[in-house]
Amino acid sequence: MNNEKKRLLWVDTSKGIAILFVVIGHMIPMTSKFSIWFYSFHIPIFFMISGVLIQYSSMTLHNISVKDIIAKKAKALLYPYFVFSLFSVVKIFITDGIKSAGKGVVNTLLFDGIDALWFLPSLFIAELLFLFLKKYTYKKFFIFCLYAVAFVITSIFSYYYAIYGSTSYILKILLKILNEINRTLIGSIFVCIGYYSYAILKKMSSKMLYLCCVFLISMFISFGIFFVFYNIADLHYSIIGNPIVYYVAAIAGSYFVFSFSMLISYIEKYIKYNILTYWGKNSLIIFLTHLNLGITLISKKLSFFNSCQTIQSIVIIMVIETVLVLIINKWFPFLIDYKSACKLFGNCIKKVRGNK
Numbered sequence: 001m002n003n004e005k006k007r008l009l010w011v012d013t014s015k016g017i018a019i020l021f022v023v024i025g026h027m028i029p030m031t032s033k034f035s036i037w038f039y040s041f042h043i044p045i046f047f048m049i050s051g052v053l054i055q056y057s058s059m060t061l062h063n064i065s066v067k068d069i070i071a072k073k074a075k076a077l078l079y080p081y082f083v084f085s086l087f088s089v090v091k092i093f094i095t096d097g098i099k100s101a102g103k104g105v106v107n108t109l110l111f112d113g114i115d116a117l118w119f120l121p122s123l124f125i126a127e128l129l130f131l132f133l134k135k136y137t138y139k140k141f142f143i144f145c146l147y148a149v150a151f152v153i154t155s156i157f158s159y160y161y162a163i164y165g166s167t168s169y170i171l172k173i174l175l176k177i178l179n180e181i182n183r184t185l186i187g188s189i190f191v192c193i194g195y196y197s198y199a200i201l202k203k204m205s206s207k208m209l210y211l212c213c214v215f216l217i218s219m220f221i222s223f224g225i226f227f228v229f230y231n232i233a234d235l236h237y238s239i240i241g242n243p244i245v246y247y248v249a250a251i252a253g254s255y256f257v258f259s260f261s262m263l264i265s266y267i268e269k270y271i272k273y274n275i276l277t278y279w280g281k282n283s284l285i286i287f288l289t290h291l292n293l294g295i296t297l298i299s300k301k302l303s304f305f306n307s308c309q310t311i312q313s314i315v316i317i318m319v320i321e322t323v324l325v326l327i328i329n330k331w332f333p334f335l336i337d338y339k340s341a342c343k344l345f346g347n348c349i350k351k352v353r354g355n356k
Contacts, residue, residue, distance in 0.1 A: 007281075008052075008053075008056060008205075009265045009268060009277055010205060010258065010261040010262045010264070010265045011049055011052065011053065011261075011280070012276075012277045012280035012281050013261035013264050013265065013274065013276045013277045013280055014045065014049060014257050014258055014261040014280065015046070015049060015279070015280030015281075015283040016274075016275070016276035016277055016278065016279035016280030016281075016283065017257050017260070017261065017276055017280075018042050018045045018046060018049075018257065018280075018283070019279055019280065019283040019286050019287060020276070020279065020318070021038045021042035022042055022043075022116070022286075022287065022290075023286070023290050023296075023314060023317055023318065023321075024038070024314055025038065025039060025042060026116070026290070026291055026296055027296065027299075027310055027313055027314055027317070028310055030232070030234060031232070036226065036230065036231075036232055036233075037222070037223070037226045037253075038253070039232070039233050039234060040222075040225075040226070040231065040233050040246065040249040040250055040253050041222070041249065041250045041251075041252075041253025041254050041256075041257070042253075043119065043187075043235045043236075044187075044190045044235065044250035044251075044253075044254060045250075045253070045254040045257060046119070046123065047123065047126060047187040047188075047190035047191050047194065048190050048191070048193055048194030048197065048251075048254050049194060050123060050126075050127055050191050050194060051130065051190070051191040051192060051193060051194025051195035051196075051197070051198075052194045052195065052197065052198050052201060054127070054130070054131070054191070054194075054195055055194075055195045055196075055198035056198060064135075066132070066135075069128065069131055069132075069135075070128065073124055073127055073128060073131075074124065075338035075339075076338075077120045077121070077123055077124040077127075078120070078121065078124055079336075079337075079338040079341070080120065080284065080288055080335070080336045081108075081113070081117055081120040081121060081124075082108070083335055083336070084117060084288045084289070084292055084293075084335075085104070085108040085113070085114055085117055087292065087293065088104060088108075088114040088115065088117065088292045089101050089104045089105055089108070089114070091292070091293070091294065092104045092114070110176075110177065110180070111125075111180060112176060112180055114292060115291040115292050116287055116288075116290070116291045116292060117288070117292060118180075118236060119236075119287065120287075121180075121184075122180070122183055122184045122187050123187060125184045125188075126184050126185075126187035126188035126190075126191050127188075127191055129184070129185075129188045129191075130188050130191045130192055130195065133146065134195075140196075143192065147188075147189050147192050150185045150186075150188070150189055151189060151243070151247075153185070154182050154185050154186050154189075154238075154240075154243075155240070155243035157178065157182045157238065158182065158238045158239065158240045158243070161175060161178070161179060161182070161237075161238050162238075162239060179237065179238050182238045183235050183236065183237075183238050186235060186238070186240070187235070189247075190250065193251065200214075201258060204258070204259060204262060205262050205265075208266070211259055211262055211263065212259075212263075214255060214259045215256065215259035215260060215263065218252045218253075218255035218256040218259060219256050221248065221249075221252035222249060222252040222253045222256045225245060225248060225249045225252065226249070229241075229242065229245045229249075231245045231246060231249060233246050233249075233250075261276075264276070275322075278322070278325075279318070279321075279322075282325040282329070284336060285321070285324065285325050285328055285329075285336060286321045286325070288336070289321065289324060290317055290321060295317055295320050295321065295324075296313070296317060298316075298320070299312075299313040299314075299316040299317045299320070300313050302316050303316065
């Protein structure tokens with residue numbers, strides 16, 4: 001069986017939909033009605049997918065050392081984080097000067113990230129936290145209790161952060177660090193939810209009636225919560241509003257995307273090319289580049305119809321990203337893949353030694 005068959009296509013499609021929402025979210029006001037709806041789940045769904053894939057991979061944690069777990073996740077997430085942070089710092093230095101670039105370096109080292117890059121260290125730590133709990137905790141009940149405590153703590157912090165998040169400079173720095181911890185804990189809760197959701201999702205993917213029921217129920221809950229509560233959320237800044245509403249909306253919205261993606265996968269055998277699946281397989285590249293390489297700004301300058309500039313910009317971004325993905329995967333895989341980088345630099349060192 002090849003790697004393509006081993007992939008869960010509905011997961012790739014879900015990631016493709018989610019990354020499209022991420023791009024749209026950076027192009028339209030956060031207070032717009034459409035934004036408020038998908039902001040409730042467009043980042044949580046990535047954490048949930050991470051949990052799903054941990055379960056799907058059947059990782060035998062008790063046979064893997066802590067060092068190996070950290071190394072594996074660091075290569076997958078922190079390596080591209082630091083590479084594209086470097087690009088971002090250079091871009092900031094050219095456009096805004098050394099002072100702003102210095103702030104970018106500090107934010108990078110503190111794992112706060114530049115623009116969209118904040119997500120990668122948060123996912124890295126959120127995954128490690130869950131994996132360590134799974135490795136050293138044998139009872140599911142104990143894990144649930146710990147995450148219940150995390151739910152309470154993060155909900156309280158999110159409430160007070162919204163009040164005191166813009167006070168004195170020293171308090172800002174402290175709250176900034178606490179915000180990183182808080183959003184990572186929230187992310188880890190979603191990793192846990194995704195992990196234990198796998199059994200349900202597996203059943204959904206194999207039974208059409210069950211899938212259709214989940215699709216309709218999750219859609220009803222997701223849109224129903226939006227119209228009734230109008231809960232504004234942005235995990236980057238620990239803005240979750242009503243915590244109960246936030247988690248229910250995030251889970252319902254994620255299940256809506258999962259079930260929709262599974263429905264697409266049923267007809268995918270009749271489709272030669274699914275662009276959503278392609279974006280999903282390469283969502284990391286799109287995440288890394290659409291803001292940090294200035295593609296969103298380029299798209300605005302290339303838009304020529306004032307009446308629908310936002311839609312044009314989003315289309316232009318995704319076209320550029322589609323081409324950029326092809327270029328990076330073919331000629332510059334070392335930018336995102338640690339093994340490719342080691343191979344490249346290893347060959348370079350051999351050539352240098354051979355010329356001496």
